[in-house]
Amino acid sequence: MKAVLVFPGAIDAPTGGYVYDRMLLEALPTQGVAITPLSLPEAFPFPEPADVEEAARLLSQTPPDAVLFIDGLALGALPTTVLRAAGRPIVALIHHPLAREAGLTVEQSRAFAESERAALAACDGVIATSAATGRDLVAHYGVPEDRLAIAEPGVAPAPRAAAVGDPPRLLAIGSVIPRKNYAGLVDALAQVKHLPWHLSIIGSLTFAPGTVEDVRARIAHHGLEDRIALKGAVPVAALDAAYAACDLFVHPSLYEGYGMVLADALRRGLPMICTTGGAAGDTVPDGAALKIPPGDTAALTDALRTLLARPEARRELAEVAYGVGHTLPTWADTATRAAAVLGRVYRKSIP
Numbered sequence: 001m002k003a004v005l006v007f008p009g010a011i012d013a014p015t016g017g018y019v020y021d022r023m024l025l026e027a028l029p030t031q032g033v034a035i036t037p038l039s040l041p042e043a044f045p046f047p048e049p050a051d052v053e054e055a056a057r058l059l060s061q062t063p064p065d066a067v068l069f070i071d072g073l074a075l076g077a078l079p080t081t082v083l084r085a086a087g088r089p090i091v092a093l094i095h096h097p098l099a100r101e102a103g104l105t106v107e108q109s110r111a112f113a114e115s116e117r118a119a120l121a122a123c124d125g126v127i128a129t130s131a132a133t134g135r136d137l138v139a140h141y142g143v144p145e146d147r148l149a150i151a152e153p154g155v156a157p158a159p160r161a162a163a164v165g166d167p168p169r170l171l172a173i174g175s176v177i178p179r180k181n182y183a184g185l186v187d188a189l190a191q192v193k194h195l196p197w198h199l200s201i202i203g204s205l206t207f208a209p210g211t212v213e214d215v216r217a218r219i220a221h222h223g224l225e226d227r228i229a230l231k232g233a234v235p236v237a238a239l240d241a242a243y244a245a246c247d248l249f250v251h252p253s254l255y256e257g258y259g260m261v262l263a264d265a266l267r268r269g270l271p272m273i274c275t276t277g278g279a280a281g282d283t284v285p286d287g288a289a290l291k292i293p294p295g296d297t298a299a300l301t302d303a304l305r306t307l308l309a310r311p312e313a314r315r316e317l318a319e320v321a322y323g324v325g326h327t328l329p330t331w332a333d334t335a336t337r338a339a340a341v342l343g344r345v346y347r348k349s350i351p
Contacts, residue, residue: 001346002066003028003035005093006059008074009042014204014233015175016260017095020129020153020334021071027154027335033342035069038062045077045098045112052082059086067091067346069338072098075123076116083122089349091125091342096133096257096278097141103178103208117141125345127151127338130258132279149341153260154331158240160269163247163318167196168308171246171270173239173261174253175204176230181252181275181295182215188252188300190222195308197227199250202242204233243268248307248314254294256280269322271314273303288321 007021028035038058041051055078062068068086070078072094083090098112120126120141126148128134134150137143174180182201189199205212212230219228234242249265249272256262256278263283265272274284277294284291290307292299307314 001033001343002063003033003069003091003342003346004038004062004066005035005069005071006038006040006074007071008040008044011037011039016153016258017071017073019260020095021093023154023331024335024338027331028339028342030332031335031339033339040074044074047077052079056082056085059088062086062088064088067342067349069093069342070123071095072116075119076112078119079115080118080122083119089125089345090123091127091345092120092123093338094120094126094128094133094137094257096129096255097136100136100255100257100278101179102181102254103211113140123147124348125149125341127341128257129153130279130282132282133257136278149337151334151337151341152329153258153263154334155263155267155325155328156331158264158267159244160322161244161246163270163314164311165245165247166311167198168247168314169245170197170199170248170250171242172199172201172250172252173203173242173264174251175207175233176201176212176215177208178211179254181254183211183218184295184297184300185250185252186215186218186222186224186228188297188304189228190218190224191301192304192308193222193224193227195305197248197308199228200231200242201229202231202234202239205230243270246270248272249274250304251275251280252294252300253277253280256283259283263325263328266321267325267328269318269325271307271317271321273300273307285320285324288317288324290317 040055043051068088068090076098099109249270251274259280272289275294290303
């Protein structure tokens with residue numbers, strides 16, 4: 001069967017969602033799916049009329065016997081008239097609803113919710129990357145349970161991190177955008193600067209320049225320039241080296257559709273602090289991390305104080321994390337689940 005994976009902009013963008021897309025492009029052919037990529041204008045999910053017109057043209061040129069597998073970053077901003085005019089069966093790939101992104105105005109959030117609800121109604125199948133996101137889609141976006149499937153991201157094999165450094169080396173991974181709440185992390189670390197530690201933040205600095213400026217200003221305000229490094233996006237080898245050198249993984253995100261970096265940290269047996277925002281609380285089971293409410297800077301400060309001062313507590317979390325990490329799905333598992341949905345939708349579309 002044929003499928004076209006549709007996404008905005010460049011497939012090599014340094015985000016977890018695009019990593020998921022790239023891995024499916026690689027793994028789905030092993031499941032009998034002849035899948036090709038299709039890049040829509042990079043302006044999505046904030047397209048201008050000309051971007052929508054170009055997207056409609058590109059979709060109309062896809063093979064007529066293919067399933068359109070559309071990433072939610074594009075799908076949620078595509079009018080239903082464009083989706084129906086494509087004349088192909090559609091499967092949505094939802095990492096998290098667009099309206100859940102932090103930093104939106106009330107009007108933007110409301111518009112995204114309405115647009116995505118309508119777009120999902122035009123789909124023949126929906127794949128969510130976590131059970132929590134799936135529950136959200138059913139409860140708030142009108143997705144019928146019989147059209148929904150869950151395909152959690154896979155986790156590649158990785159060596160266990162030693163996590164015994166002194167002073168502890170903290171690591172946070174994710175684009176510097178409002179949803180990741182690095183401002184809250186900097187403020188929390190300022191309350192424990194009497195303890196020894198160093199933090200590296202790895203993630204794109206290009207998506208939200210205002211947020212990057214705010215985080216830099218907070219670092220300077222607290223006098224932490226020599227202890228917190230914004231590394232930007234880095235090559236895979238440098239990312240692997242950062243995981244290997246980490247002693248405590250910190251993820252202060254306000255919301256996650258799954259949290260792929262959390263799974264990668266579990267696989268490496270890293271002790272961690274994370275929030276319960278969105279699916280993050282499900283991705284990381286109790287006992288593998290100190291879990292705190294999203295946006296609670298006081299709780300984040302307390303968790304940091306506890307684990308920075310108690311190496312034995314970090315070791316206990318690391319043992320649980322390492323065990324959990326070896327139960328997580330592989331990318332072959334992810335592709336198998338996605339292929340099942342694509343195949344079912346494809347077969348139903350055959351006259």
